[in-house]
Amino acid sequence: MTVLTEKKAPAAEEVTKAAGRPQGRIRRALSTHWYAWAMVAPVVAVIGVIIGWPLIRGVYLSTTNANEANVERTIGVNHIPATYESVGLENYTTILSDGVFWDRLIWTLVWTVSCVTLSFTLGLALAVMLNRKLKGRTFYRMALILPWAVPAFVSVFTWRLLFNEKNGLFNSLLAGGGIDAIPWLNDPTWAKLSVIAVNVWLGVPFMLIAMLGGLQSIPADLYEAAEMDGANAWQRFRHITLPGLKPVSSTVVLISGIWTFNMFPVIFLLTRGGPGDATEILVTYAYRLSFVVSPRDFAGSAAWGVLILVLLSLFAVVYRRALRKQGDVW
Amino acid sequence: MSTSTATKKPRARGERGPLASVGLHVTLVVASLIAVFPPLWLLVTSLKPKDEAFTTDLVKDFTFSNYAHVLGETEFLTWLGNSLMVVGLTTVIGVFISATTGYAVSRFKFPGMRPLMWLLLITQMFPVAVLIVPLYNLLATLGLLNQPVGLVITYLTIAIPFCAWMMKGYFDTIPVEIDEAGRVDGLNPFGTFWRLILPLAKPGLAVTGFYAFITGWAEVAYASAFMTGEENLTLAGGLQTFVNQYTSDWGSLTAAAVIVAVPAAVIFGFAQRHLVAGLTAGATKS
Numbered sequence: 001m002t003v004l005t006e007k008k009a010p011a012a013e014e015v016t017k018a019a020g021r022p023q024g025r026i027r028r029a030l031s032t033h034w035y036a037w038a039m040v041a042p043v044v045a046v047i048g049v050i051i052g053w054p055l056i057r058g059v060y061l062s063t064t065n066a067n068e069a070n071v072e073r074t075i076g077v078n079h080i081p082a083t084y085e086s087v088g089l090e091n092y093t094t095i096l097s098d099g100v101f102w103d104r105l106i107w108t109l110v111w112t113v114s115c116v117t118l119s120f121t122l123g124l125a126l127a128v129m130l131n132r133k134l135k136g137r138t139f140y141r142m143a144l145i146l147p148w149a150v151p152a153f154v155s156v157f158t159w160r161l162l163f164n165e166k167n168g169l170f171n172s173l174l175a176g177g178g179i180d181a182i183p184w185l186n187d188p189t190w191a192k193l194s195v196i197a198v199n200v201w202l203g204v205p206f207m208l209i210a211m212l213g214g215l216q217s218i219p220a221d222l223y224e225a226a227e228m229d230g231a232n233a234w235q236r237f238r239h240i241t242l243p244g245l246k247p248v249s250s251t252v253v254l255i256s257g258i259w260t261f262n263m264f265p266v267i268f269l270l271t272r273g274g275p276g277d278a279t280e281i282l283v284t285y286a287y288r289l290s291f292v293v294s295p296r297d298f299a300g301s302a303a304w305g306v307l308i309l310v311l312l313s314l315f316a317v318v319y320r321r322a323l324r325k326q327g328d329v330w
Numbered sequence: 331m332s333t334s335t336a337t338k339k340p341r342a343r344g345e346r347g348p349l350a351s352v353g354l355h356v357t358l359v360v361a362s363l364i365a366v367f368p369p370l371w372l373l374v375t376s377l378k379p380k381d382e383a384f385t386t387d388l389v390k391d392f393t394f395s396n397y398a399h400v401l402g403e404t405e406f407l408t409w410l411g412n413s414l415m416v417v418g419l420t421t422v423i424g425v426f427i428s429a430t431t432g433y434a435v436s437r438f439k440f441p442g443m444r445p446l447m448w449l450l451l452i453t454q455m456f457p458v459a460v461l462i463v464p465l466y467n468l469l470a471t472l473g474l475l476n477q478p479v480g481l482v483i484t485y486l487t488i489a490i491p492f493c494a495w496m497m498k499g500y501f502d503t504i505p506v507e508i509d510e511a512g513r514v515d516g517l518n519p520f521g522t523f524w525r526l527i528l529p530l531a532k533p534g535l536a537v538t539g540f541y542a543f544i545t546g547w548a549e550v551a552y553a554s555a556f557m558t559g560e561e562n563l564t565l566a567g568g569l570q571t572f573v574n575q576y577t578s579d580w581g582s583l584t585a586a587a588v589i590v591a592v593p594a595a596v597i598f599g600f601a602q603r604h605l606v607a608g609l610t611a612g613a614t615k616s
Contacts, residue, residue, distance in 0.1 A: 029441060035519040039434035040446060042427045043494055051453055051487050054464035061464060071467060126361055129354055132346075136355075142599065143362035149598035150369050151548045153566050154587040157573070158372040161580060169371065201364070262457040265550040269570070283551075286459035290466070291555045298463050305460035312455050320451065 062091055062302035068295040084299070091303040100277075100285075101307070108281040111196065112260045118200045120253060123207025128241070130208070131215045148205035156269040159198045160185070163270075185271050188278035195279050199266050203256060214248035215241070250322045258315055282308050369591065376584035396585035405560050406586050409568035412557075416481045416564060417546035423482070424489030425497075425539045429531075432497025433523050437509060453491040458551040461487060466555060476562045484552045489542045496541065500534030501527065540601050544594065565590055 030037075066084040073080050095101045130141060147155060162169045163184035171181040184194045218240065226236050264283050267273060273280035273288060280288065286308065290301035346354070379393050400406045435443060435450075465484055466475070474480030504527060512522035528535075550566045557563050563571070569590075572583035 033438070033440040036434045036438040036440040037442070039430040039519075039523075040442075043431040043490060044446065044449075046427060046486065046490055047449065047453060050483055051456070051461065051491075054461050054468060054487075057468065058460060058464040061467070072471060122361075126358070129358055132354075134354070134358075136358075140358045140362055144358075144365050145599075146365050146369055146595065149595040150591045151544070151594050153548055153550055153569065154372070154591045155368060157569065157583055157587055158368045160573070161375060161584070162368060162371065201368070205365070258455045262455070264458055265548065265566075268550060268554075283457045283459045286457075287462065287551060287555070290463050298467070301459070302463045305457070305463065308457050309460045312457065313452060316448075316452050316455060320448075 058302045059306055061299055062306050063088060064299050065090075066298040066302075068298070071298060087299075091299055092307075095300070095303055095307065101304075104277070104280055104282050104285050105311075107192075107279070108261065111192075111199075111281055112257055114196055115199045115203060115260045115263075116253060116257050118196070119203035119207050119256065120249070122200065123204045124211050124245075124249075126204070126208050127211035127215055128237070131212060144208055145205040147201055148209075152202055153265050153269055155202060156198065156266055159194075159201075160270060163194060186275050188275055191271050191275060191279050195267055195270055198270060199260065199263060202266065203260070206256065207252060210248055210252045211245065214245045217248075218244035247325075250325070254315070254319045254322055258312065258319075261312065261315070282311075369595075372584050372591070373588055375580065376588045378581070380579070380581035396581040397589070400582050400585045400589070404582060404586075405563070405568065406589075408561055409563050409565050410590075412478060412562065413547065413564040413566075416478050416485065417543055419478075419482045420485040420489050420546050421539045421542045424486055424493045424542050425535055428490050428494035428538075429497055429528070429535065430523065431494045433501050433527060435494070436498045436501035437506070438519075450491045450495050453487070454495060456487070462551065462555060465552075469556060475556055476559060481552065481556055481564070484556065485546050485549065488545060488549070492545070493538050493542055496538045497531070497534060500531055500538070503534075504530055537601060540597070544598070547594065 063086055064084045065087050066082075070082065070084040072082040126144060130137060130144075134140070165171060165181060165183050165186055168184070170184065174181060183190055185191050222240050222244070223236055226240055231239070261281075262283050263281070264287070267279055267281055267284045268287070271279045273284050277285065277288075282304065286301045286304035289297045289304060376396050377392055377394070379391050379395060431446075434440070435447060461484075465487075469475045469477075469480045469484075472480075474483070508526055508530070509522050512526045513519075517525065548566065553564045553567045554570070557567055560568075560571070565586075569583060569586055572579045572586065
């Protein structure tokens, strides 16, 4: 695409005489589309350079044995050239035949599905409540979106403060009630529940606002008509509200599914993936391989990255289907 | 509310019995408390003396010493400056570069559009894990690790696809008739875009920019991996240094967190209505 755009200026002038011959089609295409191509050229060029090139390198690295000790680096004044070599698909076979990847994948899916389901359900319930005549509606709304307004990494630190095992607020309150301290972040099961809880807390406001928007786009006369026909509240919700929300909800569920799947900060800042690697999702595990463990395993991490990308591409296909159903033409 | 009168006459549509009303309010109050409590506790803790950070009572010895310490004796202001510079640059460049693309894919059908949309869609959901290693190696080779420029380039990989996508959504809401009127009056597509559509799209640009800003503002993974050394950190990395395996200075952490959160929350309050509209554009219009 970029190649074509460079030729745009002369082609535009030659348009009239060139039509009809074999290259004529290309020229005609250029003359009709050159401005569209010129408009997208900057993004295509920039994406090609800063995403395309690293991506190709990443795929290449994933087929080598690169690690901290053999990549190109500079120590003081000495420049040490790279000495890693290609190992073919060995990294992939190792990862896929090793239990760690599958364990992490299963937990990532559990994490994504439970976070999205819970925050969607809670967001929808609160939206339905807020979408009525109600005293203090603005106040509730402001209060309920606060978790979204505060930067996520700040909130996560707050939760660590509350979850602190020795003297965090939750355990102090439990102690006051005579209950033993709960190792919120230090026991595998509790840690999993805690990270999910924090992420749901962070995710509900987005769902709430999106669902409110969706609810307001449902025409009120539908409800009136249903009531005339004797439908009760549940039937109205089931047969008008839910179908009416479908376009919005499919979009937000997919978006937040992707966000949650890639949710680095919550896990990384709350538990660092611990205890052990109990709460490590795919993304944080790949990060751990290249930046936390020693020696840093760049090749292994790159291979994890490629596998994660393959999984997400499946997501993309589903997402596009959803967009198409809503009438996006491309 | 009309609940008091509802007992006397038959209830009108949309009115509730008193019991339902109480239930509704109780639920909403509980939900609001859960939503508000952690940020509130952050504020409370930041106003306590350092050694009382974990006491359960509300502020007993009210003090601003944490704030004074954070502002005066730590690198906090440097981090704030770094964050503002990196994220600000990313936002401006991102919106600037992607606006025309958003317009093109919103208005024209052209060969290469489908692949481009796929490209934007997939790059948008790129997990950090895919690019972090090659980017790290590339930046190391170019000598850009620990440099704000390196982080700006990195953040653009997130911002550009996202901005282009959001701008498309916004341009979709501007009637095509305006373009047609421009064309009739003899403007070429660039003229139409520049003189007619862009001025109309200012709110869209602002919202896209704002969203790109808060995304970068809260980014943790790249910032933690690429920036080392106290004076190079951004906020997300810097705040981590207050509480780690060696120290746990919750007083400073909470004070710094409040300073970061308050302006963000206020601006967010103004922009939030438009945010979701932008993200789900197309889904709500029909």
